[in-house]
Amino acid sequence: MTPGLMIAAPASGTGKTTVMLGLLRAFRDAGVAVQPFKSGPDYIDPAFHRAACGRTSFNLDSWAMPGAMLDGLTARSHDAELVLAEGSMGLFDGVATDDASGNGASADIARRMGWPVVLVIDVSGQAQSAAATALGFARYDAALPFAGVILNRVASPRHERLARHGMAAQGTRVFGALTRRGDLQLPERHLGLVQAAEHADLETRIRDYAAFLAEHVDLAALRSAAAAIARTPAAAALPIAPPAQRIALAQDAAFSFTYPHLLESWRAAGAEILPFSPLADEAPDPTADLVWLPGGYPELHAGRLAAADTFRTGLRRHAEDRPVHGECGGYMALGEALIDAEGVSHHMAGLLGLVTSYAKRRMHLGYRRATLHAPIGGIATGTALTGHEFHYSTILEQPDAPLAEVFDAQGDPVAEVGSHRGGVTGSFFHLIAAQ
Known part of the structure; x- marks a missing residue:
């Protein structure tokens, strides 16, 4: 080593x-x-x-x-x-x-x-x-x-x-x-x-x-x-199989929280990552099998996202027959509205009924274990996942079906369970690995 x-x-x-x-x-x-x-x-x-x-x-x-x-x-x-x-x-x-x-x-x-x-x-x-x-x-x-x-x-x-x-x-x-x-x-x-x-x-x-x-x-x-314990060299265990073969991944200042080990392992398993920028009003690649909106800071760019018509149109067209997933900030961008720190409401993609607010700040932080009630692309229902949650937004409305059963590190149930509507899924839970 x-x-x-x-x-x-x-x-x-x-x-x-x-x-x-x-x-x-x-x-x-x-x-x-x-x-x-x-x-x-x-x-x-x-x-x-x-x-x-x-x-x-x-x-x-x-x-x-x-x-x-x-x-x-x-x-x-x-x-x-x-x-x-x-x-x-x-x-x-x-x-x-x-x-x-x-x-x-x-x-x-x-x-x-x-x-x-x-x-x-x-x-x-x-x-x-x-x-x-x-x-x-x-x-x-x-x-x-x-x-x-x-x-x-x-x-x-x-x-x-x-x-x-x-x-x-x-x-x-x-x-x-x-x-x-x-x-x-x-x-x-x-x-x-x-x-x-x-x-x-x-x-x-x-x-x-x-x-x-x-x-x-x-x-x-x-x-x-510097020192290390001698270990037999090992190939990295796959955190979880790629959720699709061709993944359109939002990447810009609003959506940037993606773990390197996930992307590298998905590429190693044969998946193709297709970056695009919602802030630049780019639509996801129309040939993608899945659109993935990671976490980031959409609350700092809510006005630009609300005005990104090309992005929203492409996202909605994709969602007609293929899965879309959002993590934390990406989840908020899939909802009906995001209320910023000044209390201004910004219309989001409307693929989920979620309404979140930064005008009512409350920190949510900690490890999470989740068992899926619905698939996230190719990640099957019933899959047990590990990850974490870290955000300051408050859920005002969440009318859709729950995405998962979620527990904290002590085994206590967590109220923020995500939601799904058709093939559109989202949660405040950041994926790290499968159990």
Whole structure:
């Protein structure tokens, strides 16, 4: 196995994504072939990873993915010299179970793969006390390899000396210290970072991150700390068979949340992906067997979608005799109306009776298990799926038949079950794999 590291943090908001991007580019610039991964369900970070190092970043999720699938995805690093995996939330944050295996936490992935953890610690407002945080994370799980820390948001040389002194006293290795830089931050919105494709200056930002990391972090020491558990190389287990042979896939700023492992596996199984842009008022390919509208930010572009007559006409024509599916944002676009944050109602495709509102915001977040009551293209009725839900919209009307029986990670039923009308299906559930 290619040696790797898990770039993690005690909590969200510590700056680990900026550190990750800087490391990916800095290693690439040094001539190291580096393979990125992202722990947990996240659409946005992998696109940044690809921009930083030029290789597709795959999600790894020990709750939603079977072990064979995890092993197959990590085997994609066979031609790389180093793996860097970015954690999600806090290192140990996952599903509340008695068994730490299969709980979806970044620590679970690191333990399974044998990747030592590098903890990015925001030392704002503390100095030697940061060592207590590092020590607690290093000792929390004796089976988890722990390499050391990168100190972030250091205020001054004196602040760095104090923080390093505390780490040294506890035997914690410090790979680098990053001074506080307000210009080295990525803007955010309600579902996380603003998407990579929306940054006109992304390449400049990544170059700046890389130069900053190369100056302040010991890259050679980091690479030497990388490790992995020896495993037999495996082909990636198919997450789920392609839902059709020719799939018209919406891809633009409004519909961009598609997992790389799904698309790659569908292509490998012989499916053809036919991209189109609803925001550019493009109709789906008329020869497609299925139209798939992924999640994204339709609420930010509702007016343009409502005016996209060519897109809607083509979508409705397709739905007359072939299946259409929408996930989250795509589901909302298939409904009757989407009410934006200002309370303005925008007419959508009208293929489902769904009406959703962002004027009444409520966060829906968590893992999901679903058993289909109706097929999604070629995904048969009765199929059990794993995935997740993350959105802020509220359902005002949902008159159509339920698409699935849906439960959260604790096994409790979830009210957002999706809906179907004829061959048109949709749900707030983002597909990751079949059970």
